[in-house]
Amino acid sequence: MTAQTLTKDAPIAAVEKSALSIIDYSLAYKTANGLIPALQNIDLTIPKGKTVGLVGESGSGKSSMAWSIMRYLPSNAVETGGAIRLAGEELLDYTPYQMMDIRGRRMSMVFQDPSTSLNPTIKLGEQIAEVLMRHRGLTKAQAWAEAEAALGRTGITRPKEMLQRFPHEASGGEKQRVVIATAFACEPELIIFDEPTTALDILTARQILDLFNQLREETNVSALYISHDLGLVSRVVDRVSVIHKGIIVESGSVQEVFRRPKADYTRQLIGAVPDPDRWVGVDAPGEPKTLLRIDKVGVRYGAPTKLQAMFWPTDAETVGFWGAKDISIDVRKGELLGVVGESGSGKSTIAKVLAGLQDFEGKLDFDGKAITSRNAIDRAYRRRVQIVFQHPDASLNPRHRIGTIIARPLKLYGIVPKHEIKARVAELLEMVRLPASYADRLPHQLSGGEKQRVAIARAFAAEPELVICDEVTAALDVSVQAAVAELLVKLQRNTGAACVFITHDLNLIRQLAHRIAVMHHGKLVDFFDRVDARSVDRDPYAKALLDAVPVHAGEPEA
Amino acid sequence: MRNFFSTPTAIVGTALLSVVCFAAIFGPWIAPYDPQAFDPLNRLQGPSPAHWFGTDQFGRDLLSRILNGAPSTVTFGVGATLIGVGIGSIIGVVAGVSGGWADSTIMRILDGLLAVPDLLFTLLIVTIFGGGMEHAMLAVAIAFAPGMARIARSAVLSVRTRDYVRAAVARGESGFYIVGAEVLPNALSPIVVEATIRVSFAIMIGATLGFLGLGAQPPSTEWGLMVAEARQFMFRNPWCVAVPGLSIAIAALGFNLFGDALRDSLDPKRSHG
Numbered sequence: 001m002t003a004q005t006l007t008k009d010a011p012i013a014a015v016e017k018s019a020l021s022i023i024d025y026s027l028a029y030k031t032a033n034g035l036i037p038a039l040q041n042i043d044l045t046i047p048k049g050k051t052v053g054l055v056g057e058s059g060s061g062k063s064s065m066a067w068s069i070m071r072y073l074p075s076n077a078v079e080t081g082g083a084i085r086l087a088g089e090e091l092l093d094y095t096p097y098q099m100m101d102i103r104g105r106r107m108s109m110v111f112q113d114p115s116t117s118l119n120p121t122i123k124l125g126e127q128i129a130e131v132l133m134r135h136r137g138l139t140k141a142q143a144w145a146e147a148e149a150a151l152g153r154t155g156i157t158r159p160k161e162m163l164q165r166f167p168h169e170a171s172g173g174e175k176q177r178v179v180i181a182t183a184f185a186c187e188p189e190l191i192i193f194d195e196p197t198t199a200l201d202i203l204t205a206r207q208i209l210d211l212f213n214q215l216r217e218e219t220n221v222s223a224l225y226i227s228h229d230l231g232l233v234s235r236v237v238d239r240v241s242v243i244h245k246g247i248i249v250e251s252g253s254v255q256e257v258f259r260r261p262k263a264d265y266t267r268q269l270i271g272a273v274p275d276p277d278r279w280v281g282v283d284a285p286g287e288p289k290t291l292l293r294i295d296k297v298g299v300r301y302g303a304p305t306k307l308q309a310m311f312w313p314t315d316a317e318t319v320g321f322w323g324a325k326d327i328s329i330d331v332r333k334g335e336l337l338g339v340v341g342e343s344g345s346g347k348s349t350i351a352k353v354l355a356g357l358q359d360f361e362g363k364l365d366f367d368g369k370a371i372t373s374r375n376a377i378d379r380a381y382r383r384r385v386q387i388v389f390q391h392p393d394a395s396l397n398p399r400h401r402i403g404t405i406i407a408r409p410l411k412l413y414g415i416v417p418k419h420e421i422k423a424r425v426a427e428l429l430e431m432v433r434l435p436a437s438y439a440d441r442l443p444h445q446l447s448g449g450e451k452q453r454v455a456i457a458r459a460f461a462a463e464p465e466l467v468i469c470d471e472v473t474a475a476l477d478v479s480v481q482a483a484v485a486e487l488l489v490k491l492q493r494n495t496g497a498a499c500v501f502i503t504h505d506l507n508l509i510r511q512l513a514h515r516i517a518v519m520h521h522g523k524l525v526d527f528f529d530r531v532d533a534r535s536v537d538r539d540p541y542a543k544a545l546l547d548a549v550p551v552h553a554g555e556p557e558a
Numbered sequence: 559m560r561n562f563f564s565t566p567t568a569i570v571g572t573a574l575l576s577v578v579c580f581a582a583i584f585g586p587w588i589a590p591y592d593p594q595a596f597d598p599l600n601r602l603q604g605p606s607p608a609h610w611f612g613t614d615q616f617g618r619d620l621l622s623r624i625l626n627g628a629p630s631t632v633t634f635g636v637g638a639t640l641i642g643v644g645i646g647s648i649i650g651v652v653a654g655v656s657g658g659w660a661d662s663t664i665m666r667i668l669d670g671l672l673a674v675p676d677l678l679f680t681l682l683i684v685t686i687f688g689g690g691m692e693h694a695m696l697a698v699a700i701a702f703a704p705g706m707a708r709i710a711r712s713a714v715l716s717v718r719t720r721d722y723v724r725a726a727v728a729r730g731e732s733g734f735y736i737v738g739a740e741v742l743p744n745a746l747s748p749i750v751v752e753a754t755i756r757v758s759f760a761i762m763i764g765a766t767l768g769f770l771g772l773g774a775q776p777p778s779t780e781w782g783l784m785v786a787e788a789r790q791f792m793f794r795n796p797w798c799v800a801v802p803g804l805s806i807a808i809a810a811l812g813f814n815l816f817g818d819a820l821r822d823s824l825d826p827k828r829s830h831g
Contacts, residue, residue: 032564355728382730395721399743412729455725462729 018087019190019222020046020069025082027061027068027246035078038064039246042082044224046190051216051223053237053254055230055269057477061246062226066192069224070109071099087189105135108183109192113199114175118167124175125163128182135186150181153218155211173204177211184215193225197232201342202504205232206548212236228478230273231507234258242266272482276510276533276549280486282493284514285334291498292354292385292466293330297362299323299349323349324522327362331466336492336499338513338530340506340545346522347502351470354500355387367465383413386459390471392451396443402429402454403439409462424461431494432457432487449480453487460491467492468500473508485512506549518542562823571815578809582632585625593618593626593779602795612797614788620801627779627802631809634695634773634780635761641699642760643753646706651745653707654714655737665711668704676701680763684772691780694773698760709752713745720744747824754817758810765806781806 027039038061046052056062067073069084071091084091086106094102111117118127128150129143138146144163151159154177167175176196183191193212197205213236216223227233233240234254241251242265249263261267302320304312324346331337341347352358356377364371366385371377386409389395396405406425410416416424426436432453443451452472459467469488473481485508492499503509509516510530518526518539526539533546562568597617604612611620653664671679683697717723718741726736767773768782776787781802788798 356730357724357728379730382728387725387728389721389725391721395725397722397740397744400739409729412731458725 017048018045019048019050020044020087020224021083021085022065022069023083023085025068025084026080027064027073028078028080029074030076030078037080037246038077039068042243042248044241044248044251046222046224048222049220050239051225051237053233053240054224054226054243055228055233055240056243057228057269057479059245060243062228062243063194064246065243066109066194066224066226069190069192070103070107071096072103101135104131104188105186106188107190107192108186108188109194110176110179110183110196112195114172114179115167115199117179118175120167122166123163124165124167124170124178128163128178128185131182131185146185147181150185151178153184153215154178154181155207171204172200173207176200176204176208180208180211180215184219184221187219187221189222191221191223193223193227195227198227198229202506202545202548203342209236230258230269230478242269268479272479274482274485274505274507274511276507278511281336281489281512281514282334285332288332288335290330291333291367293328293365294350294353295328295363295365297327297350297353297360297364298325299346299353299358299360322522324353324519327519327524329517329524329527331498331500332514333465334492334496334498335514336489336501336512338509338516339500339502339519340504340509340516341519342504344521345519347519348470349522350519351387351468351500351502354385354466354468356382356385357387379413383409383462384464385466385468386462386464387468387470388452388455388459388472391475392448392455393443393475395455396451398443400443401439402441402443402446405443405454406439406458406461409458413462415461415463428457428461431460431491447480449476449484452476452480452484456484456488456491460495460497463495464497466498466500468502470502471504472501473503473505481508488512506545518545562819565819565822567815568819568823571812571817571819574808574812575816578628578632578812581625581628583629585628589619589622589625591619591622593623594777595619602791602798604795604797611801612795614784614795614798615791620798623779623784624781624801624805627781627784628805630691630774630778631761631764631781631806634691634698634764635757635809635813638695638698638760638764639702639753639757641696642702642756643706643749645699646703646708647710647749649703650707650710650712651714651737651742654711654718655733655741661711664707668707671704672708676759677763677766680767681770681772684767689772689775691774691778694764694767697767698763701763702756702760706749706752706756710745710749713748714741717741717744748821751817751821751824754820755814756817758813758817761806761810761813 022042022044025039025042026037028035028037042065044052044054054062054065068079069091071094079092086102091099091102118124125144125147128147129140132138132143132146133140147163148159151162156162156174156177162170162174162178170178180196196212197208200208209232215221225233225237237254239252240254240257241248242257242263243249244265250257250261250266257266258270261270299322300320301323304319308319327346327350329337339347339350349358353360353364356374359374366381371381403425406428407421410421410424425439429436429438434450434453438446438450443454446454456472472488473484476484488499489512491497501509501513510533513530515527515529516533517524518541520541526542528538538546563572595618597613599617600609600613601617602613602615603609606612609619609621611624613619614623649664649668653661674682679701680697683700684694687693687697723736723740726740764773765782765785768780769786771786774780774783776783784802785799788802792799
């Protein structure tokens with residue numbers, strides 16, 4: 001199959017002209033359990049001036065591919081064959097010393113997280129100028145002038161000031177612009193983008209994507225765009241390759257792959273991308289009854305101590321900052337309430353308040369009982385309100401077996417008699433579609449999605465009336481995300497529990513939630529029924545968020 | 559844990575440690591001579607078929623003395639560490655779990671104690687308690703406690719903010735359950751590793767105290783004391799200083815390398831490979 005695509009799509013002459021051609025390349029890692037293949041018979045061609053997307057889930061080998069091209073592999077990597085050619089030159093033959101000249105000048109890379117890819121102790125200007133001096137032989141003054149121009153091209157309003165700043169003085173989006181400016185600085189033939197927007201907020205990510213498209217047109221650079229997000233890739237690349245377990249399962253033009261996927265895996269991946277217009281949630285509760293209401297709830301981090309309040313009452317008003325302020329939301333019985341916002345918007349703070357993990361000001365009204373402080377939250381409340389955390393690796397005690405973990409709420413709240421615990425655990429495991437034999441396993445023997453199912457089973461073991469899901473799908477792969485969301489809906493349908501679903505994924509929440517609350521900088525900016533998502537009286541910020549969401553794969557951009 | 563023996567550190571450490579432990583357990587029985595028997599005719603001899611490691615200033619067989627001294631030396635190291643780790647861990651866990659002003663108070667006091675070098679601190683305690691093996695052991699244990707408390711506290715703190723602990727809090731678990739079942743088992747490995755490494759320091763401090771005449775008293779076969787007693791005869795027979803000195807080095811190195819290897823294999827980042 002691989003040989004076919006090569007001859008059909010790219011005759012030998014085109015291979016010579018292409019910016020990058022990878023031919024029948026294989027890579028394996030040497031581990032204690034022998035040689036583990038990471039990439040197998042990869043064929044990938046990036047024509048000059050084109051962008052090719054490489055899409056795959058975590059562990060698919062897409063990052064290994066990036067490092068193979070950059071010739072920066074760990075010492076236990078074994079290349080078992082094939083060729084990687086940059087403009088016809090064989091990179092595999094170059095010595096590490098020769099590669100130093102090529103990296104940065106002829107190929108460069110943009111990483112996922114701009115906060116870790118920039119050196120925190122060096123000014124941003126110096127970090128760009130350094131590359132220019134090293135590869136283009138400019139003097140310091142020339143390099144700084146050139147750096148300013150490069151930053152200006154990335155849409156930073158005051159590039160001169162930005163050059164003088166340190167990384168911590170710039171926002172995530174600004175930092176990523178600096179990284180991109182550095183990558184484009186030497187006008188390389190090829191740039192590798194390794195999930196450049198994953199660590200950024202939706203709105204910033206959207207801007208970075210627009211910037212990427214603009215720079216691509218201006219410079220006519222060839223690029224490899226690596227991502228797990230199909231919707232996003234579909235709007236920036238010309239051709240796309242789908243990689244699964246180290247094998248490219250499908251390649252073709254964007255339209256072709258998304259409209260008429262050939263491989264089963266691609267079809268599965270496309271099906272898993274949340275589509276805001278496809279409703280999968282439970283039916284809305286017939287007659288709305290309020291289960292929980294929070295009234296003007298606020299959380300202040302770094303609140304003044306008693307001493308401060310006593311002696312410096314004026315200062316005490318201003319110290320610390322409000323993680324959330326004046327939030328009033330109500331949750332109805334049996335509904336799914338979506339809380340959306342960017343990182344730092346205070347949405348997780350609200351989750352912590354509801355779960356009784358955070359001190360708060362204001363009033364919390366649960367089923368007719370008013371609670372005004374965290375200490376007033378009793379065990380009965382804690383049983384009826386359960387929380388599922390974002391990272392399944394962190395939320396299960398690594399030393400407890402799955403059976404012990406799920407049985408704990410049963411024992412603690414005395415939900416079933418002692419001799420029935422084992423049977424109930426098996427039942428709960430089955431409810432989240434895991435085999436009963438998993439009860440004897442330890443968390444590290446499970447995959448991320450399976451662990452999240454265990455965490456969900458533990459929450460539902462308490463037979464709660466409200467389940468708080470704090471970004472439960474954010475740490476999971478796309479295809480697993482869909483399955484977990486679907487499972488949650490099924491459990492909700494069977495148990496009638498209400499759910500507060502906290503997320504930054506607007507497409508997903510519009511599939512699930514009856515009502516959506518939008519948070520920004522610790523404040524509730526909008527609260528609406530899902531059917532009104534597109535109505536004109538939406539808050540401008542909510543509107544911007546909805547507009548920034550990547551268009552669904554394959555559909556023409558609006 | 560599976561690949562514990564994959565590094566040279568682990569192999570060498572375990573080998574040295576087994577030699578030392580073997581000597582500590584069976585030493586007194588396999589010693590060829592009475593460790594206290596004088597033999598004036600064969601004083602200060604080098605290694606020979608009759609005396610494998612030579613003899614000391616009274617003609618006593620060095621091998622027998624080393625083998626006889628092994629149990630007390632190892633017991634001293636392990637015992638002092640165990641007591642020190644016990645005291646330190648309790649303080650550290652209490653500080654880490656309670657947090658707030660209790661934590662600050664305890665840690666500031668410990669910081670003050672940590673500013674005094676281990677050996678000096680031990681000497682200070684020995685001068686208060688008086689010399690002798692038991693007192694020296696207690697002194698080393700007390701000197702170790704602040705450092706161990708710091709490690710225990712940091713282990714507890716790093717575990718305390720994990721989601722599974724927060725999940726337990728959200729469930730309404732009792733504080734006792736949270737500490738006992740969720741926090742402690744996960745905070746234990748750094749404590750165990752540090753303890754193993756500290757045994758080597760305890761052995762060395764014990765030997766130093768013996769050398770200074772503040773630990774074991776003659777005619778004990780404690781290794782540090784043996785070095786001190788043989789010092790005058792160092793130039794006539796270097797063996798009587800080198801043999802106990804090397805024994806101390808081997809015991810300390812064995813515990814140290816073993817501890818290092820243990821840390822590497824318990825480190826989740828490495829063991830998942």
